[in-house]
Amino acid sequence: MGFESVKEKSDRYLFQNYGRIPLSFTHGSGCYLHGSDGREYLDLVAGIAVNALGYAHPDWVAAVQAQAAKMAHVSNLYYVGEQADLAERVASITPDGMDRTLFVNSGAEANEGALKLAVRYTGRSKVIAAFDGFHGRTSAAMGATGQESIQRSFEPLIAHSYGYFRFGDLESVKELMTRDVAALIVEPIQGESGVHTATVEFFKGVRDLCTDNGTLMITDEVQTGIGRTGEWYGIQNYGVVPDIMTMAKALGGGVPIGAVNSTDEISKVMTPGSHGTTFGGNPLVCAAGCATIDIMKRDGIVPHVKEMGARWMADLKAIDSPRIREVRGCGLIIGVEMDSKETAAHVQRYCRENGVLINVAHGGTIRLIPPLILTDAQKDVFTGLLREVLEQLRGRCPRAGSSPPENLLKRRSASSNLLSGWYH
Ligand SMILES: Cc1ncc(COP(=O)(O)O)c(C=O)c1O
Incomplete structure (x- = not known):
């Protein structure tokens, strides 16, 4: 056309x-x-x-074609082999101990799931996030996106974050951090707002503040994940291990997939019935994800x-x-x-x-x-x-x-x- x-x-x-x-x-x-x-x-x-x-x-296309010819979708009511295969591969590229993954369909949905996980794990409700960050267009993801232009006019639908800190400014994180904050969510590099990096000291300080307050540190790797920064995950450039990572974009090499990744201990609170999505981790997108990671490793x-x-x-x-x-x-x-x-x-x-x-x-x-x-x-x-x-x-x-x-x-x-x- x-x-x-x-x-x-x-x-x-x-x-x-x-x-x-x-x-x-x-x-x-x-x-x-x-x-x-x-x-x-x-x-x-x-x-x-x-x-x-x-x-x-060509290798990615062959993998996706082969899977489409076998079975594109099957419900999470059953065990899904391709999903287990991709979760194993994700565990092979995440920091030690971050071996559990939940598959969803997009970056916003991954962040939404990560915030639900943090709230359920900590039993707290407050979330803090960075000014000028970007986490997606769904309710809590939009609430964590510290940009007035994105939140404007959707007021009743936004699950607002409790407060916003200045990216790279540890003092402004300290001002917001208390023992009733469930999660701090942050991009390792702010992409949408113009590729802003922070220092190792900032991220190490954030890690320490989260640990000291029992707050879960979520890094949004939707844009920076799967090799984009020269490490598998952006936060690895700062030598810091978060509690939860979200990813999407490159994970499937072009098909819609997202994921929440965390430790065995934290993931356990998501019991049957707590969260889920029909398409999350279906055989087609997981075969694409496996091919993407395999090719990236091989080459x-x-x-x-x-x-x-x-x-x-x-x-x-x-x-x-x-x-x-x-x-x-x-x-x-x-x-x-x-x-x-x-x-x-x-x-x-x-x-x-x-x-x-x-x-x-x-x-x-x-x-x-x-x-x-x-x-x-x-x-x-x-x-x-x-x-x-x-x-x-x-x-x-x-x-x-x-x-x-x-x-x-x-x-x-x-x-x-x-x-x-x-x-x-
Ligand atoms: C850092 C980050 N988080 C979340 C999102 C939202 O992802 P999606 O558009 O797949 O919902 C984006 C999209 O640009 C992003 O860059």
Whole structure:
């Protein structure tokens, strides 16, 4: 279907709750998406940190096809072999002792389950969370999302957190922490609000405060989990072990799955009838999850992410431009904060016109969250484009809708032939 038909039907039949970029795609391959406009795009968004193995990875596709041909869904009324297999794999990549997993369908639902678990385990009801965090759009997840713009107008439905601390500021956590707080929920790196990292001291301090007060520490690994930061889980970069972790996005390599992970002792309070979901951990998504983790282990994707991320950060930090305020991140979640939203939008448009898709997070920060199989040559395509557009912008205001010079488009299509495929 051509883009105009897709748009016309979407405008006619869908809720209009997304502000969409005027593009649609027919298929993907590796780090590339193929547009209905006939163009090929290098995708540095990966379905918002979902497609860890890129698009249509042959081994992942084979596993999902084989499972679909056998049994896509069966109820949690029975034992589900593929679910047990995935839980075993998750236990193999989580910190020691975090061996129990509950499968759900999304990141928000994982956080909702984690908060229920903490409330039930501690017998307390208060939750504290970070300003500018993001935990999803369901009731308690929205309540833990310390952003007025997300909570506004849903008041009666929000299970509000008791209070919000400033991410990275241990004193502000101390001010909220008491012995009646059930859970503290925090992202290891705040993704949605612009890729903000914190210090080891902050996270170690949070861990100690939680332990001292009998509060459960939940790290939301929905975006940072499954290798994104160069460790299996983002919190491992800080040398801290939480009590509960939530994950989703990359876990299934492209199918909708989420999970709550914790210790044997904590998980025990979720007795039969306490929580559940029809689709949670069905054979299809669990087969996809098993394939994702197996391929990542087999191909050394996590160390690859660490090395690739370090090299990319160094390249980006070396760009000398007054338009760049800061480059921050870890592994393949990198934020390039520009001097304004307008500059970030201009860079995004310029990249798109040159066949590269990037995301802009809150506050004018370019968020790079590509497939984890990204190559050096692919990352260099973006770095080169960024250098070029910033050079063009020297001494000028970013203009809406400016087009790249013809020779750039030609260069881009030559390099795309060179780079297509899988692991290079
Ligand atoms: C850190 C974090 N938590 C939770 C969510 C919500 O996940 P989902 O959209 O799958 O409900 C997101 C989504 O972007 C996220 O980045």
